[in-house]
Amino acid sequence: MKADGTYYQGREDPLTRCFGPERGGRSRTVSYVIGSTKVHGGLYKCDRQPNLNGVPTTQTRSDEMNVNQDRQRVDGSMGFHSYASRGSYIDYPDIQDVCKCELLSVDDLPREITIAKGLAYPTRIRTLHTKHMKDGCVKVQVDTVIPGYEDKDVPSETLDDEVKYMDDTLAGFIQWPRNALKIVNIEAPHKSNSASRKSSTYEIETSTSVYIPKFVSPEANEDQQQMPIETIDLDDSDDFIESLWAIPIVNQILRPQNEESDQEKQARKIKSALNAIKERPAWVQDIVSELEKHVGNYHLNPFPIEFSIPDGMYPYILKDFIEIEALLQVFANGWVDITIIHWFAVLFYTVSNDGERYNPCAFFSPNSINGEMCQRNPEEVKGHILGVYELHMDKRYFLAPYLANDHWSLFIISPAKKEVFILDSLKGNKDKNNYLLSKVIEDVFKGTKFTWSMVECKQQKGGWECGFMVLGYMMEFVYTYQENFPTNIWRTTRIATQKDIDQLLRIIMPWFLVRMFPNWSHAFK
Numbered sequence: 275m276k277a278d279g280t281y282y283q284g285r286e287d288p289l290t291r292c293f294g295p296e297r298g299g300r301s302r303t304v305s306y307v308i309g310s311t312k313v314h315g316g317l318y319k320c321d322r323q324p325n326l327n328g329v330p331t332t333q334t335r336s337d338e339m340n341v342n343q344d345r346q347r348v349d350g351s352m353g354f355h356s357y358a359s360r361g362s363y364i365d366y367p368d369i370q371d372v373c374k375c376e377l378l379s380v381d382d383l384p385r386e387i388t389i390a391k392g393l394a395y396p397t398r399i400r401t402l403h404t405k406h407m408k409d410g411c412v413k414v415q416v417d418t419v420i421p422g423y424e425d426k427d428v429p430s431e432t433l434d435d436e437v438k439y440m441d442d443t444l445a446g447f448i449q450w451p452r453n454a455l456k457i458v459n460i461e462a463p464h465k466s467n468s469a470s471r472k473s474s475t476y477e478i479e480t481s482t483s484v485y486i487p488k489f490v491s492p493e494a495n496e497d498q499q500q501m502p503i504e505t506i507d508l509d510d511s512d513d514f515i516e517s518l519w520a521i522p523i524v525n526q527i528l529r530p531q532n533e534e535s536d537q538e539k540q541a542r543k544i545k546s547a548l549n550a551i552k553e554r555p556a557w558v559q560d561i562v563s564e565l566e567k568h569v570g571n572y573h574l575n576p577f578p579i580e581f582s583i584p585d586g587m588y589p590y591i592l593k594d595f596i597e598i599e600a601l602l603q604v605f606a607n608g609w610v611d612i613t614i615i616h617w618f619a620v621l622f623y624t625v626s627n628d629g630e631r632y633n634p635c636a637f638f639s640p641n642s643i644n645g646e647m648c649q650r651n652p653e654e655v656k657g658h659i660l661g662v663y664e665l666h667m668d669k670r671y672f673l674a675p676y677l678a679n680d681h682w683s684l685f686i687i688s689p690a691k692k693e694v695f696i697l698d699s700l701k702g703n704k705d706k707n708n709y710l711l712s713k714v715i716e717d718v719f720k721g722t723k724f725t726w727s728m729v730e731c732k733q734q735k736g737g738w739e740c741g742f743m744v745l746g747y748m749m750e751f752v753y754t755y756q757e758n759f760p761t762n763i764w765r766t767t768r769i770a771t772q773k774d775i776d777q778l779l780r781i782i783m784p785w786f787l788v789r790m791f792p793n794w795s796h797a798f799k
Contacts, residue, residue, distance in 0.1 A: 372395055374457075411432075554605065554606065579596045581593070609741065616641060640675040648678070674686075682743070684698075696729065749782060
């Protein structure tokens with residue numbers, strides 16, 4: 275700004291004359307904090323609001339009007355978004371590699387008050403403890419909590435049954451809001467300072483193919499931990515002794531000795547699954563032995579398997595990850611994880627959209643419509659359903675694998691015919707009112723009076739088969755029933771047997787293994 279209160283025009287301001295225009299990758303000053311300007315050409319994006327003619331207009335501060343024209347725009351699909359308290363729209367660039375970070379107090383934003391330190395994981399990782407993470411959050415591994423903040427409540431995004439206070443986050447994996455996270459170095463360590471677990475890095479899959487995962491092993495050598503040393507006044511011995519107690523000790527036991535870390539829980543679950551697989555048929559044990567050659571030693575905390583969602587399935591780009599423990603559970607007659615259901619939804623969408631024949635069905639993401647989402651954030655569920663519907667208005671059927679209260683069921687929705695069919699392997703006397711998703715569907719399609727039907731489908735005998743039943747329902751609909759549905763429909767409520775489930779695995783698991791591991795050559799006996 276000039277002395278008379280007016281602003282410099284174009285590139286005539288003194289800084290631009292001296293240093294030249296700002297460009298991505300060029301830093302005018304040096305800081306230990308990674309700035310978004312350095313990464314993507316600017317942190318603050320201009321708010322866009324429609325004018326009277328319906329054409330978006332850009333409102334900026336006058337002193338930024340011309341400089342912003344030269345800045346590289348941040349692609350909204352590549353980062354996280356948040357509104358700062360000052361009203362500016364912040365577009366956070368993706369975190370590409372594991373890096374050191376500081377966790378800021380959400381209650382004190384926009385002031386940066388650090389309450390913990392640790393490692394931030396790539397934003398492409400969207401699962402935590404085999405569950406889908408909340409939008410706008412990043413996976414974080416907490417190494418230290420700043421003294422005085424141990425009893426501070428965690429943000430609502432982080433809160434769960436085991437993590438209520440900051441002290442509960444120590445040496446664990448949590449999700450933390452991206453707008454309250456400060457990245458503090460570029461050279462990311464391959465290991466956490468936390469003594470109880472290891473971190474990993476992944477390569478980004480550039481193709482949208484669902485078939486090929488990539489694994490990158492962590493470096494063998496751990497970074498040496500260094501403690502920050504503050505200046506101590508030796509003239510006052512009392513202050514000196516008191517200051518010694520304030521020095522944090524990282525490598526002591528951070529949790530009660532009888533409490534498991536995340537890595538220990540994962541190892542215990544893998545061990546339990548492998549023990550259960552010993553009781554399964556020989557052909558299952560052979561597959562699991564062959565699988566270990568492709569994913570690495572089961573007992574060395576193998577990395578999750580990444581898969582991409584094909585273009586056009588959802589109105590946004592998405593990746594997902596399958597934990598090895600979740601994959602083993604499929605072979606152990608265990609719980610079918612949401613990521614397994616999601617992968618097969620992707621498969622059934624892909625194989626029936628291969629151009630060889632018209633596919634009249636689309637899928638909703640099970641991560642975006644589950645019971646917890648319907649209860650806590652129904653508007654987000656409505657947005658997902660409406661977005662997929664508008665993307666696939668040419669489809670006759672929409673399949674919704676629905677998880678609520680640890681039980682899987684399948685919704686088949688036909689907006690054109692105004693019908694909804696529910697397949698539930700614990701049907702009993704249920705009707706549409708037993709499912710939160712039903713109310714959300716009616717809210718999305720207001721004015722449409724649906725006919726609701728509880729389908730006579732196979733039922734489960736125990737408490738673990740529901741995921742396998744939904745996998746079977748989806749496969750049978752895509753390959754058998756959809757062409758003449760609902761004239762051609764399930765008409766049996768017999769109890770599914772172990773033989774039925776094993777036969778299902780013999781059919782669908784070769785599809786998974788061959789597509790995820792191109793070098794897979796093991797034949798199913």
